[in-house]
Amino acid sequence: MKIYFAPLKFSNKDVTVRLNKELSGIFLVHIEIIHINIDLSESYSSERKQYHSTKIIESALSKTDFADGKVLILTEADLYVPVLTFVFGEAQLGGKLSIVSVCRLHEEFYTGHTNEELFYERTKKEVLHELGHTFGLLHCFDWDCVMHSSNSIEEVDIKGNTYCKHCFDDIKNQIPLHFKE
Ligand SMILES: [Zn+2]
């Protein structure tokens, strides 16, 4: 099994390289960068000035037949689903596709001050979180676990940056070949 990163309107190479390194260490799988040709304007709402994440996932699905594993889209685009003002990300539960928006993970978004380290930490948490959903994980009650729900940036900062043992065991059960102990 592979994990694919698909940058979409995302050009922060430092973050991609760091994530790639860290995640391949966590999942013990090869991570490949791919480029999916998606027309983002199809998911754009001119009223909300945001992009509908579910629609992006749908259009990505038809273009990732070649990918055997999990595909995570990373984007600067601000995402929404109709019932919420925004989402940090969305995932197909137990499926292939997930998406993370870093738009509201930038510290500048809230305070006007850049904090690259905090930005990376938040991005890593949300990437692990959405990937966790594609491995079938639901929200976890443990605040130290990255699978805890986070509906605000404060909650993203509070929760842990790794999976709890219970959640990680669930993931390992799905890619057992890589985790011979
Ligand atoms: Zn979630």
Ligand SMILES: [Zn+2]
């Ligand atoms: Zn957990």
